[in-house]
């Protein structure tokens with residue numbers, strides 16, 4: 001007996017109920033002439049299949065979900081213990097997470113109630129969902145990997161209770177074989193609460209800065225005793241000629257991509273590159289962006305820049321300065 005035409009796949013959210021992290025993927029192979037459909041069923045993580053920007057596929061060991069593999073250039077996997085957000089600055093204007101979340105915001109879907117549709121497209125409602133079931137996920141991923149924490153929201157959103165953030169940090173501390181990359185635009189709250197966490201070596205902390213008006217986020221990041229502090233200068237909306245890179249261990253630069261993408265000027269990128277070189281800060285050029293980002297690529301002067309930070313040893317007795 002051989003399998004015939006692949007007839008498609010279907011998703012069934014209802015079998016496991018709302019709030020479950022597992023969904024069922026059903027694949028049917030039709031045996032021609034016999035009128036039979038052989039059904040295969042794989043248990044997958046909802047997050048893996050639906051809810052992460054850049055997610056390409058999932059890895060499997062038997063039927064057990066391993067983690068969410070990301071196509072974001074500077075990480076390997078994503079982990080979303082918090083879902084949902086609200087816009088905070090111009091860099092949020094074309095929030096990819098908001099658009100992705102809206103695609104999966106129907107009844108029973110993971111982002112139900114977290115987005116709405118307005119005249120200008122999907123918008124976060126401002127509601128944030130704490131995914132308690134996801135808190136321990138990284139502990140079950142055996143292979144060490146770089147994990148981007150909260151690609152579908154902001155861990156330091158005002159609606160995320162401090163106790164929950166502490167729990168996220170506790171998981172990161174326990175899952176010491178992974179490296180976690182936490183990125184926020186809410187640097188004020190980060191600086192306010194940073195003393196509540198242990199800051200293990202495997203947690204990198206970063207802030208997003210899209211324009212000069214938000215460079216103070218870098219000063220706030222400097223108060224945080226993370227072993228690696230990094231900047232995501234993306235979507236870069238203007239030149240940043242006077243960056244203070246003191247205490248910064250890594251800089252990622254990228255242009256906006258997707259519908260309505262705002263332009264990135266080559267001079268802005270080159271200028272940040274030179275500042276990173278002068279300060280010995282590893283430089284990662286993610287993309288030129290644009291409506292068709294694959295066409296624009298990620299070469300700068302004919303080559304890619306995929307530099308990564310080295311872990312800095314800090315005084316563990318160091319505390320957050322007020």
Ligand code: SF4
Nearest residue numbers: 085086087092095153
């Ligand atoms: S902070 Fe991040 S996730 Fe939240 S709206 Fe802005 S870009 Fe989107």
